[in-house]
Amino acid sequence: MNAKTENTREVDARTNQPVETLLFDVDTHDDYLRLRRVFASMPKVPTLLHLHEAPTETGPKRAANWLLTSEQSGGSTVINVLTLAPGFAAAEHHHPAEEEFFFVLEGELEITIGTRTAVVGPGGFAYAPPHCTHAFTAVGEKPCRVLHWNSPGGHERLATARQRLAREGRTSGEDVRQVTEAHDYVFHDVSRFAAAPAR
Numbered sequence: 001m002n003a004k005t006e007n008t009r010e011v012d013a014r015t016n017q018p019v020e021t022l023l024f025d026v027d028t029h030d031d032y033l034r035l036r037r038v039f040a041s042m043p044k045v046p047t048l049l050h051l052h053e054a055p056t057e058t059g060p061k062r063a064a065n066w067l068l069t070s071e072q073s074g075g076s077t078v079i080n081v082l083t084l085a086p087g088f089a090a091a092e093h094h095h096p097a098e099e100e101f102f103f104v105l106e107g108e109l110e111i112t113i114g115t116r117t118a119v120v121g122p123g124g125f126a127y128a129p130p131h132c133t134h135a136f137t138a139v140g141e142k143p144c145r146v147l148h149w150n151s152p153g154g155h156e157r158l159a160t161a162r163q164r165l166a167r168e169g170r171t172s173g174e175d176v177r178q179v180t181e182a183h184d185y186v187f188h189d190v191s192r193f194a195a196a197p198a199r
Helices: 003-012 029-040 157-167 173-182
Strands: 056-059 062-068 078-084 089-094 099-106 108-113 116-120 125-128 134-139 144-151
Touching: 029 173, 099 108, 108 125, 108 144, 157 173
Parallel strands: none
Antiparallel strands: 056 062, 062 078, 078 144, 089 134, 099 125, 099 144, 108 116, 108 134
16 A cells, blocks of 8 residues: 555544534634644545534524534635524624635525625525635525635634633623634724623
8 A cells, every 4th residue: 555545544533523622712813823723734534524414603693514623624725505584794804814605505694895785596506715705695585595615714703702701700891802803803893892792
């Protein structure tokens, strides 16, 4: 057996291997960069699954079925199917060190990418490279489903961090703003944090 085949067998043996969520609190952007380095040191796990097998995370007016997590991809990317209730909105923001991709599966999404805004339905695609302004709102009367991914990974950790803030009673808008920015999110209108509760 040559080295190429040996490496392939080693990787193949990890197919659908369960992974545990890495316990790592992020309070600063330096923490977030360290988290990404830890992800990068983890082995990549070949994955084959159906949407109904994907772990689900819910929040106000949204649910995410995680098809691929940072722990599985060695931090290279995270992929989910995002289901947004009508009216869900992510205000204008950008990510200094992350790319974000959207592909609409069902429903309608009003999306801003850079200087362009459009309402897109099934088959609509959008790409926001680092520093690109983007925002999105589920429009219409039915939920919108979007295949959504980010590279590199770590994007998915903001919800966990906000839940931790709430458990710790750190619900001020300033606490939420700091943890949001620590996770590579820069919202253009910071007044949204004036009285924002952590959730």
